[in-house]
Amino acid sequence: MFIGAVLQSIIGFGMGVLTIPIFVWLGVRLDSAIGLLVPSVLFQTCFNCWQNRSDLPWKDVWFTYVLRLACLPIGVWVLATIADSRTLGRQILGVTVIGIIVSQIVTRRPHDAAGKPIAKWWIVPAATTSGFMAGLIGMGGPSLVLWVMRQEWTPRRQRCFLWLSFLLVVPIQGLLMLVKFGTPMLWT
Template identity: 30%
Template sequence: MPEVVSWLGPWLVVTLVLSVGIFVQAAAGFAAGMLIIPTLLWLGYLIPEASMALLVATIPQNIAGVYALRESIRPKTILWPGIGRVAFFPLGIIALIAIEEAFPLVRIRQFVGAVVLAATIATVLYHPVPKAKLSPIWAWIAFPISGFLQGLVGMGGPAMVFWVSAHDWNTRQIRGFLFAMYLTSLAPAIVMLFAFFGDRLVTPALNAGASIPILLLVTSLGLKFGNWLGRNRLRGVTLGLLFLMGILGLASPWIRPG
């Protein structure tokens, strides 16, 4: 019984954090990583553990998204962006290892807070004029950055969202592309994280896996809530929350020293 109690505590914490992030992702269409990663860091987790929990938690959501939107997904648009994203993921992990060795957790929280704040401000300010076709150079920039940031801080979504937003695609094409990109990189990302960080990731992976039935329910509720409240209003609330998370991360040495 003590072993069960000791396991339930961390599992409940991880499940609660994942539920909030997945709920917002389902309702607003973005922000799961930018909410989940900083929150888990505040609870004492490190980036690799938080990233593993996030990746495992999003497996069913991405599979369901790709299946539901399969007719809107064009495989040719996925291949090279996917390769660029996965190729730069290990470089982000190598940089993460250097950061973990050089800085205490409080400084890592501050760094992640700066990333969240920068991504939030960019999301607010970035209003591209959608085009039928972009220069390939933008894909060569966006997807390596996405992969690098996914490995470094577990948040590679914003760069992809910015690239997709510059296309004149409909909502189903945009969501299908993003789901497909996340799904194609999930297995390589999980394998590489285990290769670099090993056994320390087993517990967060198992905790996240055990939370999947709850997360499926949360996803359904989030979709309904987003439809009820309206995505524009929910987007504003979410961006405000992300802005607050970024500020708290930057201020973490003074809010929570150590």
């Protein structure tokens, strides 16, 4: 988890993409792996947002927050239906990680062919996917990161957007996980 925390502190995201597959590979249930990560992500994003409080893009994040929040419970519900099947959880996790890698390769260029940033409305599929995936496998960042990287924003604004987006959703994610799985998810 330490390496994932260092990765997140350096580039602003990536703790879940690195640590959740490792936890699952080591035999930890997927819901428990997510539960173990929530406090770390909460602490780190809270700290980063506090350090950059004057630069937080509140207006830009609210719409994203609503969309992510709408899909988060659906992801947690799907996770609850597959939680007892470690094989299915690993398969979903593996396909998702492969999908993240392919998405990064396909969207490597920061602008479309005409040199314009991607349309703002793309935040709708990015945010809904982010909320669902945060609930399902604890990795809601990749779709948001891909969208943010295609905006004409400074790197600082990109990081602040991501940190604030994660900070607003992670406490609710933790609460939903606690309600659905109870405290054993923290000790499994």
